[in-house]
Amino acid sequence: MMKKTKNNDRSTIIHVDLDAFYASVEERDRPYLKGKPLIVGGRSKKGVVTTANYEARKYGVHSAMPMFIARQKCPKGIYVPGRMSRYQEVSREVFSILHSFSDILEKVSIDEAYLDITHLPVKPHTLVQELKEKVYSETELTLSVGISYNKFLAKLASDWNKPAGVKEITEEMVPEILVPLPIKKVHGLGPKSCGLLNNLGLYTIGDLLELSEDFMIDLLGKSGREVYHRIRGVDHRRVKTHRERKSLGIERTFPKGTRNRQVLEDYLITFSKELSQDLKAKKLHARTITLKTKDENFKIQSRGKTLFQHINDVESIHQVAHQLLSELPLDKPLRLMGLTASNLLSEDLQQLSIFDSQ
Ligand code: TTP
Numbered sequence: 001m002m003k004k005t006k007n008n009d010r011s012t013i014i015h016v017d018l019d020a021f022y023a024s025v026e027e028r029d030r031p032y033l034k035g036k037p038l039i040v041g042g043r044s045k046k047g048v049v050t051t052a053n054y055e056a057r058k059y060g061v062h063s064a065m066p067m068f069i070a071r072q073k074c075p076k077g078i079y080v081p082g083r084m085s086r087y088q089e090v091s092r093e094v095f096s097i098l099h100s101f102s103d104i105l106e107k108v109s110i111d112e113a114y115l116d117i118t119h120l121p122v123k124p125h126t127l128v129q130e131l132k133e134k135v136y137s138e139t140e141l142t143l144s145v146g147i148s149y150n151k152f153l154a155k156l157a158s159d160w161n162k163p164a165g166v167k168e169i170t171e172e173m174v175p176e177i178l179v180p181l182p183i184k185k186v187h188g189l190g191p192k193s194c195g196l197l198n199n200l201g202l203y204t205i206g207d208l209l210e211l212s213e214d215f216m217i218d219l220l221g222k223s224g225r226e227v228y229h230r231i232r233g234v235d236h237r238r239v240k241t242h243r244e245r246k247s248l249g250i251e252r253t254f255p256k257g258t259r260n261r262q263v264l265e266d267y268l269i270t271f272s273k274e275l276s277q278d279l280k281a282k283k284l285h286a287r288t289i290t291l292k293t294k295d296e297n298f299k300i301q302s303r304g305k306t307l308f309q310h311i312n313d314v315e316s317i318h319q320v321a322h323q324l325l326s327e328l329p330l331d332k333p334l335r336l337m338g339l340t341a342s343n344l345l346s347e348d349l350q351q352l353s354i355f356d357s358q
């Protein structure tokens with residue numbers, strides 16, 4: 001398999017945001033609503049719009065607008081109350097698909113996530129296309145994706161071609177792409193800071209680029225420094241993952257210490273079968289296999305081998321495990337042995353990466 005060649009060591013981050021999320025779930029559950037302006041929101045007189053589908057947005061309806069104004073703007077719209085638990089359920093479905101693409105995933109809200117895809121041997125656009133198709137075929141929802149080398153730019157990009165859009169912001173596009181944008185597009189500048197800056201006659205990122213770092217810190221406090229760098233395309237925030245599956249493994253403690261290679265080989269065959277089954281059940285392939293041993297003196301040793309391609313079949317796993325064991329001197333009887341698969345890749349990406357390298 002060909003590895004992704006990179007001309008620099010930048011990260012590749014994608015930001016994913018579902019389109020008109022609550023409204024899209026309502027359309028999915030009640031297909032007769034499709035194509036009609038649909039507004040999800042509170043029923044009381046003081047209620048506001050939670051979200052509106054893109055049909056309704058054409059009439060000027062948007063989130064947080066009082067319902068009575070929405071009804072004036074779009075009298076023919078269909079108005080439905082929200083069903084939070086249903087949205088949570090669909091959100092979980094979507095996130096489990098997103099997880100199968102990259103374990104380095106940060107959930108930002110019910111319909112929004114960052115994924116770090118730097119380590120994956122697939123072109124970002126190929127991955128994004130596959131991800132969109134998979135989410136659509138399994139949930140009937142569309143999403144928009146931003147691709148870039150940091151979180152700020154990826155989020156900015158996902159909003160670029162909504163709905164169902166994909167946009168990449170490369171290093172070469174900065175600062176030109178940022179200069180004309182209104183300052184509210186800068187992550188870290190809330191309504192209060194924007195009001196303050198507007199009062200000084202500063203409206204676009206271009207205006208902010210004229211200011212010195214010290215001036216920005218005076219004006220905005222601690223976040224001034226971040227904003228100063230962010231508008232220059234610098235954002236070192238990492239994608240903070242909550243759940244990261246790094247490896248799968250099996251280990252056994254022996255009834256009594258052994259140096260008998262045949263006995264250990266038999267264990268390895270069993271381990272390889274179990275590991276292969278486990279990987280296949282989770283639709284994962286591994287590139288690194290590690291053999292762990294503990295001897296009678298409780299000395300633990302680990303030896304690993306990283307391959308050029310990802311594997312999950314019994315024979316390939318066993319071949320590596322066998323080689324690792326044969327390299328072990330076995331001075332002392334072993335009390336424990338384990339086999340671990342790491343450097344994991346989901347099956348979808350495995351197929352994509354083969355396709356990508358053709
Ligand atoms: P958003 O992603 O902001 O909006 P959206 O998905 O409806 O539309 P877009 O295509 O522009 O992404 O928010 C996700 C969901 O969160 C949205 O469907 C409803 C809910 N939400 C609120 O409850 N209150 C709000 O003020 C906003 C903006 C959203």
Ligand code: MG
Nearest residue numbers: 017018019111
């Ligand atoms: Mg959304």
